Amino acid sequence: MTADIETALDFAEPGLGRRTRAIVEDMGTAIVTGVHAPGELLPVEADLGVRYGASRSVLREAIKVLNAKGLVTARPRLGTSVTQPSQWNLFDPDVLRWTLRRNFSLPLLIEFTMVRLGIEPLAAAMAARRGSAEAHERIRAGFARMSAAHRGADDPLAADIAFHLAILDASGNSFYCRLKPLVSAALHFSIRYTDNIARDEEAKLAQHREVMEAILSRDADRSEQTARTLLLDAKALMEGGLDPMQIEGAAA
Structure with a gap:
């Protein structure tokens, strides 16, 4: 094997x-x-x-x-x-992963980022409102791993994914928690793509810190706003790799 x-x-x-x-x-x-x-x-x-x-x-x-x-x-x-x-279940993590691996599809990745926009900002707000101290500590640990990865002391992809999945967990929403394998599968591709684009890694880390701090301070509105901004910026980076017709198709 x-x-x-x-x-x-x-x-x-x-x-x-x-x-x-x-x-x-x-x-x-x-x-x-x-x-x-x-x-x-x-x-x-x-x-x-x-x-x-x-x-x-x-x-x-x-x-x-x-x-x-x-x-x-x-x-x-x-x-x-x-x-x-058309019959394949794209909400199945394996199918999504195989589909993206088949012929890397940036429009499909953008479509899934739009799905995430409908989930993760609300999950961040819920994590701020009702996340337990233990759940918040896992978010803090995810960010600590990202900081370590930035210094070359951890795996950047695994650390970034751990941060996002910890927020879904902290939301306390059973359905959001069940989406972790799907989000993880998509993040393996989206993070690799956006990290290969010239970008300010310090700014990226600062954005994640803002999300974490908003959640830990239990500011639901700011948590939702910062999480949405983070995803919108990632979506904009992806759209930068497409021509206008492809972007229109991905947003349909």
């Missing part, structure tokens, strides 16, 4: 066995990257068993997972076929 697959398995459903997760990762990637085209029948169960060295029950479990993600449809006596991309 390659290091890339090992890393990717961190995003997969934790309730699945490791072999099942590996098969889902391999087949899901193959479908989304076009190795298996929409409408194409997947190999029969016996052939898949030989390919993956897996039992019938493991293969069937993997197909069920892909079906739940909207990637395949299984019909008795007709086999399992790949669905159209």
Whole structure:
């Protein structure tokens, strides 16, 4: 198993066995990257068993997972076929990750940032109003990791993601907390993209500090405003890499 697959398995459903997760990762990637085209029948169960060295029950479990993600449809006596991309569940962290990895789509990333704009500023406000001392400490720890990363003492991507996920946790909203895997998957791409653009890293760190301080001071209005500004600035950086027609399409 390659290091890339090992890393990717961190995003997969934790309730699945490791072999099942590996098969889902391999087949899901193959479908989304076009190795298996929409409408194409997947190999029969016996052939898949030989390919993956897996039992019938493991293969069937993997197909069920892909079906739940909207990637395949299984019909008795007709086999399992790949669905159209319009049926893929982009709110599934794996599907979003595979889609972005297939052919990095900046418009899609901008669309998801717009979804985040409807969630994270409100989560920041809720974290300010009702976040526990322990939850606030995790936000503080996330920012401390970002500061350490800025000095070269931590991983910048992991630290940035930890900060944002800590805010979702601190909101106390069960639905927002369930979005953490999805937000994490998208952040792996958006942070890498925006960090490759010439920008003031000190200013970026200062923006995150403002969000943290607003939450820790329990100023809900300022928390919401600073979190929104942070996301709008990231969105503007992404839009800087598109032509006007692409930006219009991404905002539709």
